[in-house]
Amino acid sequence: MSSPAPKSPELSDKSKKYDRQIRLWGEHGQTLLEAATVCLVNVTAVGCETAKGLVLPGIGGFTVADGSTVKEEDLGNNFFLDASYIGKSKALACKQLLQELNPDVNGDYVDESVDYLLENRPNFFDSFDLVIASNLNEKTMLLLSNRLWESNVPLLYCRSLGMMGTIRLQIREHCIVEAHPDNPQFDLRLDQPFHALQEHLNSTEVTSKVPWLLVLFKYLRIWQKEQPDGHKAPNNYKEKNQLREVIRKEMKADEENHEEAIKAVNTAFGAGTVPSALKAIFEDEACELLTKKSNIFWIMAKALKSFLIHDNNGNLPLPGVLPDMTANTDSYIALQNIYRQQALQDADQVYHKCQDYLKQLSLPPDTIDERSVRLFCREAAGLTVMRGTRIAEEYERNSRLLPLMEENEVQDNLTAYNFALRAYERFLSECGHIPGECTAEQDIGRLKTIAGKMLGDLGTHATISDDVLHEICRYGGAELHAVSAFIGGCAAQEVIKIVTKQYKPIDNTFIYNAVSTESVTLKL
């Protein structure tokens, strides 16, 4: 009677261990994570907490770079050092205790300072997918960030001081296919049904058993006939209400699909057009001018653009995903298949265009596979390219920080802290000791002078309040574990976003104040 039972596939051991995260970024995301290697510059609590958040989910490998030795005061905030390592290499100690978390991960270390590496092994960082650095002085931070910008290696720079923390992402270009929007809109094309859908809709009788989509389409056509200007979908509250009324008038009691159609009026229309982020991608020079070295994202983007213009009336390829709708099984599955088929057809056309470009560029056909193109097409509405800025630019006159500082009062406090932390780093470079190391009061004046000069150099007379500078000096360089754990957790996820090319990373500076439990993200 029943068909032969399929054998239950046993999940691999690794797949079981990482199950809870694979549910979020998929097997393909996990594969990218396991292929990535990062460098951890400077062993701090915030650096180690970031690394912990990468070692646990199974990043491919990490290398710790630090030239100092473990001291007793390091034990108070760093979980990945212990008393048995006092006097020994910090890089070695934290490499061992981090690697102990997960035997799948390759750990390595270099017991040299970042200054030494920049000076003597300038190409040291080039092979990493990303560098994580934290709590440096200004001079070293700028040297490192400039070096990495030139090598096109993304940098995540974290600060954790007292109750304050920041994360700055420096990346030249980042292309995201799967943005995973929180509330995805279904793209149904009711206002411009494609041929197969049109046929299906015409040939199917609307009963109380069919999906609401068919109900909505039927009444949409009635509504359309009443529109003097001939437009095809309701796009304001009044028009949507009219359409709801049209359905309600004809509805019999207990027609669940009609109820659902009324509810769906609000969200069923409007998808399928090109959002502004995608328009920018199409107009980007990288999309216009493909080269042999182009990221496959740009080859697929150009193919997508050509498909839109030449083959699809300016519409996006159909994602082919339907929401669940109350209906009998056959009518739902039939409708679902029509959408899926069209999505496959659209993606297939884009795939062939990709192959044409590959040929023109003399690249092998397997550079782009069908699966990637299907994913790319399904996610077309959410495609995003981020273009980052150099950290060093923030120290130049054209800084984007100043308007932000004066515009917004709520953000003002957090912006001020970001500046104060920069002044703190310059203090480290210029004075050679930590502000407030011995007493807080003594260094406030000096920090204020440095902050004033820093702001003056940027062309503003704005000042940072004495209270903020006092608070910074009061910390005396203290890194608090819980603040580092907060920032480290956030930073680890940003690294995962970058290596998996899923979800949107910060653009580009996150500032957190643990006193007020507030945060803000600024584009600097």
Next chain:
Amino acid sequence: MTVPSPNPALGLHSKRWNGLRHILEREGPFCKDDFTASADNLDFLQTKSKVLIIGAGGLGCELLKDLALMGFGNLHVIDMDTIELSNLNRQFLFRRTDIGASKAECAARFINGRVPTCRVTPHFKKIQDFDESFYQQFHLIVCGLDSIVARRWINGMLLSMLRYEDDGTIDASSIVPMIDGGTEGFKGNARVILPGFTACIECTLDLFPPQVNYPLCTIANTPRLPEHCVEYVKLIQWDKESPFGVPLDGDDPQHIGWIYERAVERANEFNISGITYRLVQGVIKHIIPAVASTNAVIAAACALEVFKMATSCYDSMSNYLNFNDLDGIYTYTYEAEKSEGCLACSNKPQLLPIEDANTTTLEDVIKLLCDSPRFQLKSPALTTVMKDGKQRTLYMSTVKSIEEATRKNLTQSLGELGLQDGQQLTVTDPTSPTAMTLQLKYQANEVEMS
């Protein structure tokens, strides 16, 4: 009960705490008004404070580490669970060789080994195994739970510990603050609860996402999604075919394998695609996705609030933090409001409006208590005192003989049961350690007495 402090000499006089001491021994412009900078603050954390952590899972492991390194010397942790393979991607105090062992014990052992200034005492138990006298010994309680029922239970416990003065005000010494964290995928929240003073778990019950339930008729007659097929096998085929002669166990790979195979058959029959082993497991076990990073962030936010409250160095967060790092990093802090009609913390009987006592059955009342967002009870038992002064159990599902004896009441109306306007019902439920009082409020005027 005194617990020997770990090793105060090691903690207080070494350079280990140099950083923390700057924060605790210096005045600052943003410190709380009643903060006194002094060496006593660290001494309090190391030798006097006592904090309970509930849950040694994703949040619990992080909380233990965070609090140990924020200077706390005496921590207790409760967890009834044992370690599984799928925990290892985030519960960083456990290794492969620990699978099957107690989470609480394993986590305590790891922290005690790594951080010699902290002593963690594990309790391999359920929270319901302890009474008031246990919970009273702590200065603060932090929750890292994945169960809403457990959260509600501990919330009820802390509320029941409140003592009131004659004028109705709360005796401050009876308050044990609760810091609660929760995560799901890339989202999380942290909150501070001062029982009796600020919004409690029950005040904001509607913040919990509703559980996904597929209608039975869809599952049985018109399946459309792979999930519908899995639910069908779980709810109908399993009992009918009883393949292993035992109840379904989501942790038994043989059971999941059988469900997978039957679900694929059913899906094929209806031309439904998309059944995978992972999906089957997710539906059967109600798996919530989880990553290391979100747990780290939320636990850290909770630990900071514990630190602020224990040392008075800064004002506590008021009182609810939302976190989400799906798109950039987003946080939002706001003050959740105490609900006047809160069943748990309002300290007065809540009214239960009844439209018509002659048509509303006891079953309707129970359904209302389970389904309404305000109550969300699980399996309420109802007792009352009748006009003649006799105690009467109206319904109780947990004890088989009583269930059988009271089942007939379910179909009777409140009028038929002789319940009157203004009558008080005593309700007990797994979501609370104490009984709640509901007062019937009839809207219709006349009640026919049977």
